[in-house]
Amino acid sequence: MLFIDPIFFVFIAIVLTVHWTLRGNTARKAWLLVCSHIFYAGFFIGNPFEFFAKLGDHAALPDGWWFPCVLMASTCLDYIVGRGIGGAQTDRKRRAWLIVSVVVNLGVLCFFKYFNFFLTSASGFLAWIGLPASDWTLKVILPYGISFYTFQSMSYSIDVYRRRLEPVRSFLDLAFFISFFPQLVAGPIVRAMTFLPQVSVARVWGNVDARACLVLFFIGFVKKACVSENVAPFVDDVFGAPGTFSVSATFIAVLFYAVQIYCDFSGYSDMAIATSRMLGYELTLNFHFPYFAAHITEFWRRWHISLSTWLRDYLYISLGGNRGSKLFTYRNLMLTMLLGGLWHGASWTFVIWGGLHGIALIFHREWQRVFASAGAGFHRAMSWLGPVFCFYWVCITWIFFRAQPIRDATTGAIEKTGFEVATMMLKSFVLFQDNGPRSFTDWPFVLFGVLVFMHWLNARQFLATWWRRIPAWSFAAMLGAGTAVALCFVPAKYKAFIYFQF
Amino acid sequence: MKPFALVLIFIASLAGSSALLSRVLPPPSIPQFSEKIAWFAAHKDDYDAVFIGSSQFYRGIDPRQFDRDAGLGKRSFNFGIDGLWPAESFFVLRQILALHPRRLRWVFIDWMDIDPRIDHAGTTRRMMYWHDTRHTTMTLQRIAEMPDSRVEKVQLASAHLGLWMRRLMHHGLAVESFEGKLRKNNYGRVVKIPVWAKQDGWKSGKSSGIEGEALTHYSAQLDRLRSAGPRPPMGAALEKAVRDIAAEIGTAGATAILIASPAADTRQRFAPPLGIEAWILNDPERNPELFQPELRYDNSHLNPRGAELFTRLLAGRFSQMQNANK
Numbered sequence: 095m096l097f098i099d100p101i102f103f104v105f106i107a108i109v110l111t112v113h114w115t116l117r118g119n120t121a122r123k124a125w126l127l128v129c130s131h132i133f134y135a136g137f138f139i140g141n142p143f144e145f146f147a148k149l150g151d152h153a154a155l156p157d158g159w160w161f162p163c164v165l166m167a168s169t170c171l172d173y174i175v176g177r178g179i180g181g182a183q184t185d186r187k188r189r190a191w192l193i194v195s196v197v198v199n200l201g202v203l204c205f206f207k208y209f210n211f212f213l214t215s216a217s218g219f220l221a222w223i224g225l226p227a228s229d230w231t232l233k234v235i236l237p238y239g240i241s242f243y244t245f246q247s248m249s250y251s252i253d254v255y256r257r258r259l260e261p262v263r264s265f266l267d268l269a270f271f272i273s274f275f276p277q278l279v280a281g282p283i284v285r286a287m288t289f290l291p292q293v294s295v296a297r298v299w300g301n302v303d304a305r306a307c308l309v310l311f312f313i314g315f316v317k318k319a320c321v322s323e324n325v326a327p328f329v330d331d332v333f334g335a336p337g338t339f340s341v342s343a344t345f346i347a348v349l350f351y352a353v354q355i356y357c358d359f360s361g362y363s364d365m366a367i368a369t370s371r372m373l374g375y376e377l378t379l380n381f382h383f384p385y386f387a388a389h390i391t392e393f394w395r396r397w398h399i400s401l402s403t404w405l406r407d408y409l410y411i412s413l414g415g416n417r418g419s420k421l422f423t424y425r426n427l428m429l430t431m432l433l434g435g436l437w438h439g440a441s442w443t444f445v446i447w448g449g450l451h452g453i454a455l456i457f458h459r460e461w462q463r464v465f466a467s468a469g470a471g472f473h474r475a476m477s478w479l480g481p482v483f484c485f486y487w488v489c490i491t492w493i494f495f496r497a498q499p500i501r502d503a504t505t506g507a508i509e510k511t512g513f514e515v516a517t518m519m520l521k522s523f524v525l526f527q528d529n530g531p532r533s534f535t536d537w538p539f540v541l542f543g544v545l546v547f548m549h550w551l552n553a554r555q556f557l558a559t560w561w562r563r564i565p566a567w568s569f570a571a572m573l574g575a576g577t578a579v580a581l582c583f584v585p586a587k588y589k590a591f592i593y594f595q596f
Numbered sequence: 597m598k599p600f601a602l603v604l605i606f607i608a609s610l611a612g613s614s615a616l617l618s619r620v621l622p623p624p625s626i627p628q629f630s631e632k633i634a635w636f637a638a639h640k641d642d643y644d645a646v647f648i649g650s651s652q653f654y655r656g657i658d659p660r661q662f663d664r665d666a667g668l669g670k671r672s673f674n675f676g677i678d679g680l681w682p683a684e685s686f687f688v689l690r691q692i693l694a695l696h697p698r699r700l701r702w703v704f705i706d707w708m709d710i711d712p713r714i715d716h717a718g719t720t721r722r723m724m725y726w727h728d729t730r731h732t733t734m735t736l737q738r739i740a741e742m743p744d745s746r747v748e749k750v751q752l753a754s755a756h757l758g759l760w761m762r763r764l765m766h767h768g769l770a771v772e773s774f775e776g777k778l779r780k781n782n783y784g785r786v787v788k789i790p791v792w793a794k795q796d797g798w799k800s801g802k803s804s805g806i807e808g809e810a811l812t813h814y815s816a817q818l819d820r821l822r823s824a825g826p827r828p829p830m831g832a833a834l835e836k837a838v839r840d841i842a843a844e845i846g847t848a849g850a851t852a853i854l855i856a857s858p859a860a861d862t863r864q865r866f867a868p869p870l871g872i873e874a875w876i877l878n879d880p881e882r883n884p885e886l887f888q889p890e891l892r893y894d895n896s897h898l899n900p901r902g903a904e905l906f907t908r909l910l911a912g913r914f915s916q917m918q919n920a921n922k
Contacts, residue, residue: 570603586723
């Protein structure tokens, strides 16, 4: 069930009606917990009627039907760990409890996400050094959202360990926090410290800004369904056969991928935040116009904020942060970005993506140090050129992020690895060399310009509040008209959100 | 203002805007259908007869041979489209009638049951375009008759209602023109004239016969067809749909002729309805020659040799009918 599926609107209407009809806070939390598990199970069990009809025959059940149990097991573990840390008398015992949480959570994550990756990488390495290696892999499919909820539940254990948070007494509260459906599958990664205090207080409908929620949801819907889905075919075409396209087509594909991934993920985040606000809960901001960042450090303060701050607080600082020599700090930065890349998926192209961002962050630190005393003219020039350079670099890194192996349509054998695809794309995007004769019209560049302009208007808050000043009836009418226009731009077939795969 | 009133305003605005948009937006581009209807619209006054139906018609009837063999100096067009079952085929037929083809006197309809099954691989434009109120209602009536469980019927009905709603809202209709603007035509490749355009709508299927394992399956299917017992009457939904369309064809000055094509499929066996011309050619006892495995490439489709024989039989029957009417 995607946020843009018609069935989701039926689901959320029922959820909201019952949620706000219930009086007690516990009843509401229990209701939302049940709804969250129904929402999550929907990704795995398929048609519920068919699923329950086949329940006796395990072989006929869909792959991964038991994944909601992994979510519940992760919740139970962190509940026990939290209680364990809270009740431990010595620091040693507290640390032991934390290690249990980290090892088990990361163990489960690594198994699902990286088992085959390490196996194939190891066999590739053995083959490379001339040792015999089999191609044995295990059929492991990735549960949606595991990277997100694992990080959330770990943040709870770590914060309890760091004495920033009291361990929760109610299992319901923790289960509700970890499985809260708007952010369960693709974030934002909400910290226990941010969310749990909200859980203990009954929400009040009077505090919900319904108009703002509807506007935010609508914007998220348009980003995902109307923009991301419509630029995706161009990206797929070029990344699917990079050897046949010209420089201009490669530029369109890379620029459109930057648009696609931003609109896809920030659209999801907008809809998640809006849905959550309708239920009375506040989630963390996840994007803040990242492509207008003046430099790469600022980009990471604006892009996937919940992940970047998580990595900063729980990984970078745990590694020592900048409490040492310059080289020590750079090592920590690089490690954080490499692991951040690996978090996205089991592929070397993600590691390279993280590495390139690590290099850029280190470069930017050095740049700031070297040019700290440069004149005002220089800084003014950089304030104009910085966003362009930064965006270009981010686009280069997106090439690695998007590059996937090209397979033979009939045999499934890999014709080009993801790295080879990325190399061909880079040849066009950086060295301006044609890979082939195919191209698009010039209209995509115009469209890109229009999208940038609209994004700029939004960033400058030109569209921020006018809808608050109009009467309720005209707001409803405009939302109806806007929805009618938006639906014309939703393709008949659409894909799941990109970040679901992570 | 009360929330209920605001919801009503939202819905009214949504519906009103959709109605306005229907005047602005281009018609959807549907594989095979859009090309054929555009071509037919340009040549609508050239034809006396139209064959409308699924790939059984599309691959199985050569209109030029039909015209030659009938020997009546008439011209016919094959409006067969792969997978065109009722209710979609009736929608397509109504689009043809809406063009008011002046010479049209005979409409040959591939006589199949209404197929309410939905391919769950994903929604396509083709699934949506024919879901107007009339043809969605027709499908819902057929679903109500089905022997499936109530749960399955509700699921199927809600899927069709969803498609009806999407069509009403012009779901994705702007995407196509938008995409066409951004792309070059097939990246500069020359777009060929379809084969069917040179053959009055016909395109032959594979030339091979049924062999090997497929032959075993075909023989079993044929045995089932032989032992299926007497032909049941059409279901109420199909009967109503057929009578309605026959009446509309009559109003347009033409005659509807139902044709049960030679397919080894028990779902296409009905007793002829009263008052409508119906030709049964899917009986392996009465027309065994059409069921020879070497004349077809699968259970439902005739190969070019089979199509030649089928067309000849149809032309002979048409000629007889015309002579009898003189």
